[in-house]
Amino acid sequence: MSELIDTGDTLAQRHRRALMRVLLVCTALFGCIFIALNFAAGKYLLMSVEIAVTGFALWLLPVMKRTPNLQRWTLSYLIVLYSGTTYALVTPATSVSVFGWVLIMPVVAHLLLGRFWGGVLCGVFVPLSAAIFVWRFGSDPLLTNPGSVANIVTVTACSYLLSHVYEASRAEAETQLSTMALTDSLTGLANRSQLEQSYARLMMAKRLPLSLLMLDLDYFKRINDAHGHDTGDAVLRAIAKTMVKQLRRSDLACRLGGEEFCVLLPETPHAEARQLAERMRDAVEVLECQHRHTVLRLTASIGIAVADTADEPLEALLHRADENLYRAKLDGRNRVVG
Ligand SMILES: Nc1nc2c(ncn2[C@@H]2O[C@H](COP(=O)(O)OP(=O)(O)OP(=O)(O)O)[C@@H](O)[C@H]2O)c(=O)[nH]1
Structure with missing residues (x-):
């Protein structure tokens, strides 16, 4: 707790710093598993991309503890992570299940970067992933079935909208809370x-x-x-x-x-x-x-x-x-x- 206070974090930054560390540990852990799987399957190029993302996550882990440039490092990491995911989507050897990762992109981006940068990042990577999906599986019976298409679009849109609205109301609640904590309620002057x-x-x-x-x-x-x-x-x-x-x-x-x-x-x-x-x-x-x-x-x-x-x-x-x-x-x- 004290090391977080030392960084001069706001409430949101404190949460984001903790979340970012969880994300880094998870992506490094899963990255190691996928590196091993892709090595065994002989997918060396994909394995190299995963080594790069995992290495970056491990290097960033101690940096994230106290960097004053939390937003910049988070944005950099998510760009690398989402680019790595996009590469995996493009690779013909990967299965359709890899697209499952796209569904949590809006949630992760909004929680870690807030409404604006979270929205910008998703605005780039989610449509890009959708285009790759159509390009790879356009002729698949999955995409010719309107019910399946409606499901995929709805889940992605919900993931985006829910995270956006959640982040907007969280930011508003935080502003109200910090105003209350710094104001004398009787006179409205500073406390x-x-x-x-x-x-x-x-x-x-x-x-x-x-x-x-x-x-x-x-x-x-x-x-x-x-x-x-x-x-x-x-x-x-x-x-x-x-x-x-x-x-x-x-x-x-x-x-x-x-x-x-x-x-x-x-x-x-x-x-x-x-x-x-x-x-x-x-x-x-x-x-x-x-x-x-x-x-x-x-x-x-x-x-x-x-x-x-x-x-x-x-x-x-x-x-x-x-x-x-x-x-x-x-x-x-x-x-x-x-
Ligand atoms: N209405 C109101 N009274 C308050 C509040 N906080 C403190 N007081 C009152 O302010 C008064 C302060 O009285 P004292 O400290 O004796 O000071 P004073 O009567 O102004 O006399 P001097 O300061 O010596 O000139 C007390 O009656 C407190 O009850 C408040 O939030 N609202």
């Missing part, structure tokens, strides 16, 4: 996990100085106590919207929990961060949250911290911003410190 990921990315790209604002609403408990938790929630959503309005596209606003928010500002020196923090504090102060017949108003305290080097851990930066926020609270609230 702490997303903050950690973005911070690591920004530090890696050296988008310095990286400023961080920590914003905490003042006396928010009073809103909850006086008007109820639902109203408190509505206020938190309004605050989140107000914060986002002040930001650039490259900035990231998150809710750390409760009534505590944080904003990540890449390539923002201290003076600029301070200006933005004051603007945000003003915006919260003038915000009017309508609740039944009363207008609720509140203020926010903000602490600032700036990272000038790429080696500062997020925890340290948050801690410095939190200390300044604490001072802002002590100094009377509704102010920016740092």
Whole structure:
């Protein structure tokens, strides 16, 4: 598990990496069996093709464990595997049963490459295999029987359509899942996990100085106590919207929990961060949250911290911003410190 996480895989990549290794082991194993069978039958050219595919599978097995180019290697291997299968189909010495492999081409391609590349690969190899089938067995009674033709076409079309639809809904479910895992459900802002990921990315790209604002609403408990938790929630959503309005596209606003928010500002020196923090504090102060017949108003305290080097851990930066926020609270609230 840890070695998979080390590669920085998404959920889909993690599954595909595991599936690809199963496919490589299976094709290498069956490849050895077919090499032996074809050697015994004296089909040396076909045997050579199988040796090449099996050798590639064995060589790729350790590479697949941690390569960051998973998609490229998978596509390369499937092109080699499907080309080898196509060669076996063309060879007059092979039996009609070899065409059984064509039926699983769409399933394997979609599971390993996703909708687009899986579709492209099948779009090339399945019609090619069908053409070879007609060329080799066109005069066979099998193909002059409409029932047999209908069966073959239906099974192939089902294999293609089912894998395509399955992959489409799997990809959609994964997108929804990762959005949920990175978003605060109440406000729609980023959550702490997303903050950690973005911070690591920004530090890696050296988008310095990286400023961080920590914003905490003042006396928010009073809103909850006086008007109820639902109203408190509505206020938190309004605050989140107000914060986002002040930001650039490259900035990231998150809710750390409760009534505590944080904003990540890449390539923002201290003076600029301070200006933005004051603007945000003003915006919260003038915000009017309508609740039944009363207008609720509140203020926010903000602490600032700036990272000038790429080696500062997020925890340290948050801690410095939190200390300044604490001072802002002590100094009377509704102010920016740092
Ligand atoms: N409505 C709502 N309230 C929350 C949520 N999470 C935390 N709270 C409330 O936020 C309040 C935070 O109160 P305190 O930590 O005492 O802070 P405060 O009243 O804002 O006072 P200061 O921060 O000292 O200015 C508590 O009443 C929590 O119950 C939430 O998701 N929704």
